[in-house]
Amino acid sequence: MIFPLFVAITLLEIYVLASVGDAIGGLSTVLLVIVTAFIGSFLLKQQGWSTMAKVQNAMANGQTPAFEMLEGVVILVSGVLLLTPGFITDSIGLLGLMPFSRRYFIHKILAKNAEKIFTKKSSVFIHTAPNKGKKPTKDSTIEGEFWED
Numbered sequence: 001m002i003f004p005l006f007v008a009i010t011l012l013e014i015y016v017l018a019s020v021g022d023a024i025g026g027l028s029t030v031l032l033v034i035v036t037a038f039i040g041s042f043l044l045k046q047q048g049w050s051t052m053a054k055v056q057n058a059m060a061n062g063q064t065p066a067f068e069m070l071e072g073v074v075i076l077v078s079g080v081l082l083l084t085p086g087f088i089t090d091s092i093g094l095l096g097l098m099p100f101s102r103r104y105f106i107h108k109i110l111a112k113n114a115e116k117i118f119t120k121k122s123s124v125f126i127h128t129a130p131n132k133g134k135k136p137t138k139d140s141t142i143e144g145e146f147w148e149d
Contacts, residue, residue, distance in 0.1 A: 013086035020087065036090045040082035043097040047075055070106050078102075 021029040051071045058065040078096030081089040095101045 009088065013084075013088055016087050017085075033085050033087070033090070036087070036094075037082060037085075040079075040090060040093055040097065043094065044075065044079045044082065047097050047099070047102075048072075051075060067106070070110075071102055074102050074105055 017029060017033075020032070024032075051068055055065040055068045055072075058068060074096050078093040081093030081096065084090075084093075096105060
């Protein structure tokens with residue numbers, strides 16, 4: 001699924017770059033791609049630090065920074081898209097760096113995948129420390145983790 005998407009996006013990017021190059025000239029097209037990369041890197045740095053501050057604030061308040069971590073993933077993917085030369089990937093990357101559209105992307109991804117995430121069977125992991133020759137007693141503590149998938 002991802003390979004045909006990669007090929008299609010690459011061909012579309014080449015077409016758009018050639019079309020823009022015909023319209024405004026080759027040098028102007030290259031400069032425009034470089035300018036969008038600089039703007040994107042500035043926004044990437046700004047939004048990354050902003051998200052890091054939100055994570056630290058949530059942790060200081062005793063909250064789990066789950067949404068902020070998802071924002072970090074979207075920012076990372078947006079940064080990769082901005083590093084890829086082309087106007088389509090730059091546009092999608094810039095959308096991922098804007099807070100309002102980033103929240104929209106995260107809510108759509110969660111809504112689409114919520115059933116897959118929350119309907120799996122329960123899983124249990126139990127780890128017991130070595131007893132060093134001692135027999136386990138009724139009062140022995142068992143460390144473990146439990147999660148429902």
